[in-house]
Amino acid sequence: MHVFVTGGSGQTGPAVVAELIAAGHTVTGLARSEAAAARLRSLGATPHRGSLDDLDSLRSGAAAADGVLHMAYGGDYADPDDLIRRDCAAIEALGQPLAGSGKPLVSTSGTLVTRAGQLSTEHEAPDTESVAAFRIAGEQSCLSLAGSGVRASVVRLAPTVHGPGDYGFVPALIAAARRAGVSAYIGDGANRWPAVHRADAAVLFRLALEKAPAGSVLHGVGESAVTIGSIAEQIADVLDIPTASLTLEQAAAHLGNPFLARFFSLDVPVSSEHTRALLGWAPEHATLLDDLRTGHYFTPQAALRAEQVWLSHDSHQPSHS
Numbered sequence: 338m339h340v341f342v343t344g345g346s347g348q349t350g351p352a353v354v355a356e357l358i359a360a361g362h363t364v365t366g367l368a369r370s371e372a373a374a375a376r377l378r379s380l381g382a383t384p385h386r387g388s389l390d391d392l393d394s395l396r397s398g399a400a401a402a403d404g405v406l407h408m409a410y411g412g413d414y415a416d417p418d419d420l421i422r423r424d425c426a427a428i429e430a431l432g433q434p435l436a437g438s439g440k441p442l443v444s445t446s447g448t449l450v451t452r453a454g455q456l457s458t459e460h461e462a463p464d465t466e467s468v469a470a471f472r473i474a475g476e477q478s479c480l481s482l483a484g485s486g487v488r489a490s491v492v493r494l495a496p497t498v499h500g501p502g503d504y505g506f507v508p509a510l511i512a513a514a515r516r517a518g519v520s521a522y523i524g525d526g527a528n529r530w531p532a533v534h535r536a537d538a539a540v541l542f543r544l545a546l547e548k549a550p551a552g553s554v555l556h557g558v559g560e561s562a563v564t565i566g567s568i569a570e571q572i573a574d575v576l577d578i579p580t581a582s583l584t585l586e587q588a589a590a591h592l593g594n595p596f597l598a599r600f601f602s603l604d605v606p607v608s609s610e611h612t613r614a615l616l617g618w619a620p621e622h623a624t625l626l627d628d629l630r631t632g633h634y635f636t637p638q639a640a641l642r643a644e645q646v647w648l649s650h651d652s653h654q655p656s657h658s
Contacts, residue, residue, distance in 0.1 A: 340546060341398040342366045343389065343427070344408030344445070345382060346373040348505070349498050349535055353408065354380045356539035357546075365398060367409065389423055392430040400434035404441040404546050407431055407479075417471040424475040432479070437486035443545045444479035446472045448493045448531055448556060448607040449600075456561065459493075459554045459611045468603060476554070483551035490545050490553040492538075495607070496600070498557075499625050500535035501633045506600060507625070508643035511572055511634055513592045519581045520573035523588050526566020528604035533559040534622035544616040555612040559620035562606035571629045593648050 340357055344350045345366035354364050354377065364382040367389075368374035374384035387394025389409055399405045407428060412420045432442055449469035451457035463473045482489040497507055514520040533541075538557045545555055566580075573580045583591055588598035612618055623631070633639065 338403040338546065339363045339365070339401070340404050340406055341385070341402035341431075342382070342406045342408065343395070343431075344410070345380070346376040347408065348502065349494070349538055350408050351376065351380055352500070352535045352539040353406065353542045354382050356536075356543050358382070360543055362543075362546075365402065367394070367398060389427045392426060395427055395430040396434055399431045399442075402440075405431050405435065405443070406542060406546060407442065407444045408542075410445065420471050421474045424472075425478040428475055428478040428482075432482040432485070432487050432489070435482070435487045439486060439488055441488040441490070441546050441549065442479065442482060443542060443549065444475060444489070444491050446476045446491050446493045448495050448558060449603070449605060450476070450493065451605060451607055453603050453605050456606045456608055458608045459556050468600065480552055480554070488549070488551045490549040490551070490555060492542060492545055492555045492557050493607075494538060494557040495531040495533045495559070496605075497530060497532040497563075497625060498535050498538055499532060499628045500622075503535075503634065504639070504642045504646050506597070507568065507629070508634060508639055509592060509594070509597050509647045510568065510601070511576075512640050512643040512647070514569075514572050514576055514578060515640060517591055518578055520569045520576065520578055521581050521583045521588060521591050522566045522569040523583055523585060523598070523602045526564060526569060526582065528565050528602065529562035529606040530565060530568075530603070531556075531558040531561055531605070531607040531609075532563050532625040533557050533620065534624075534628070536622045537618075537620035541612070541616070541618050544618055548616060550615075553615065555616070556607055556609040557612075558607050558609035559622070560624055561608055563625050565601055567626060568629070571626050575629065575632075575635055597647060
């Protein structure tokens with residue numbers, strides 16, 4: 338299969354591109370810069386210059402492919418309406434050349450669209466009051482293409498996609514722990530988060546392209562419920578510092594970012610049983626806590642990257658792509 342990929346040079350994207358190529362597929366990746374193009378070439382993919390806002394480049398890339406994988410997501414997180422507009426426009430442009438073909442289009446969302454305080458499954462409707470509700474319109478845009486003869490599916494990734502080079506939520510906890518000399522959690526630390534290793538997520542994206550039925554919602558979750566307290570304890574153990582329970586307001590100051598504090602207070606366990614049964618997906622790589630014992634999360638480079646992402650003046654949620 339020749340696959341057109343957006344987000345192939347981001348955080349999760351390179352692992353997905355490598356997985357597709359290792360499985361015998363060929364990949365063309367959207368590249369908005371020469372650095373992104375070089376990264377794609379180093380992985381064995383062919384760059385396709387353009388951007389999410391260049392809808393003609395998206396249409397031409399999709400038209401030349403046997404399937405499309407849409408992982409890129411960007412914009413101003415302070416303007417959710419703009420995020421929604423850009424994502425839906427990109428999905429519609431990618432889907433137009435595939436209409437009536439039965440070819441796959443796999444789009445990306447996050448499990449944080451599910452309802453907090455319960456173990457959510459793939460079959461439940463997303464929660465319009467969720468912290469990631471701005472991703473719902475993109476899901477619906479993609480899934481609606483199934484009615485136009487596109488084998489459309491959505492992969493919801495866990496908020497923590499871990500592995501070397503991660504600059505997401507967990508590195509922010511580590512950076513804050515280094516600054517304060519204490520590894521913190523909110524309340525009793527019993528609130529739960531799903532997690533997935535990047536290499537396992539890459540396999541799921543490949544399987545979705547190869548065989549997910551039209552209209553499928555898939556959960557990229559290797560672990561359903563890792564407590565934030567256990568993450569904080571593992572960080573404390575590696576750094577040899579104490580742990581501490583904070584209020585939500587204290588956590589905002591500790592982390593240097595109220596957005597992060599809100600996210601780390603959520604209890605959002607998620608099941609992936611249906612996804613595993615449907616596609617034969619079997620996550621096999623390290624758990625999040627095991628990954629936190631390997632050391633790559635605690636390098637100076639990892640700390641610097643986390644500070645740049647989360648403490649910059651215009652910091653926002655990083656893309657998983």
